[in-house]
């Protein structure tokens with residue numbers, strides 16, 4: 482007999498995250514073992530340390546989530562686990578653990594695309610997304626625009642040619658000696674500065690694609706030249722460049738495709754600047770803005786659990802083997 486729950490497991494990067502989710506996106510229990518303290522001193526994610534921490538944390542985290550909910554894991558509908566994209570060692574820990582648990586409990590195991598997880602995160606706990614929707618996914622690993630006409634119909638309409646916006650935040654934070662992850666600290670510092678430095682706004686006039694490596698490099702050259710420049714002004718100018726580009730692309734996508742809503746997901750969706758500015762854009766264009774609660778913006782097991790339901794209801798299948806370079810369509 483089924484208890485109507487999916488166990489979602491996410492280990493693509495530096496957080497061991499597990500959750501139990503029903504088919505409506507209600508999160509019955511969830512837990513995250515964060516590795517921030519491990520990677521902070523490296524100024525970025527150190528892959529070998531990430532894999533080892535996943536090995537240590539994954540079974541205790543699964544156990545905690547199951548015990549919290551007081552359920553019998555043999556009655557799960559399925560286990561959904563991130564199969565990519567992500568760090569290969571981290572993915573392997575999640576996929577192998579899920580395969581073992583599924584075998585032991587007699588429960589099917591489904592390999593889930595991490596990006597599809599992020600795309601669905603705005604429907605966790607309550608349905609927020611109205612279709613057709615434009616989705617801006619801004620995370621440490623990805624920056625892309627997609628169009629969705631239903632929870633499982635996803636079309637990629639713009640991608641980054643090089644770095645993600647989260648990566649640019651993290652690199653700028655490292656240059657300014659602010660530690661990892663960089664997003665929250667750079668955002669906070671930016672609030673006390675003036676956006677006086679004209680950093681580039683890469684590809685702002687061209688289509689729906691992104692590029693952030695040039696902006697990152699421009700900050701690096703500026704810092705090398707202007708050693709005494711106030712860090713807050715650098716942060717404010719950098720954030721303004723990022724926001725101007727992201728907003729221009731969202732506007733272009735919303736104007737190109739008839740849309741009921743704009744959905745902003747991924748770690749950078751935690752940025753207060755991005756939240757405020759996308760709200761103003763949506764008010765102007767009269768579309769709904771759909772944002773996941775902050776805790777579901779960054780990597781988590783619940784979004785993988787909810788995406789697993791899409792695979793179950795559409796009969797979509799994917800091999801369980803970890804794959805590092807998946808796109809959204811896979």
Ligand code: KG4
Pocket residue numbers: 494619620621622623646647648650651662663664665668747748749750751752753778779780
């Ligand atoms: O979605 P996520 O947790 O992991 C990936 O799938 O990559 O995103 C992590 C990224 C990091 O680059 C982090 O600096 C950024 O999200 N981030 C933020 C904020 N909080 C996290 N960026 C801007 N503002 C924030 N408040």
Ligand code: ZN
Pocket residue numbers: 595599620621622779780
């Ligand atoms: Zn992610």
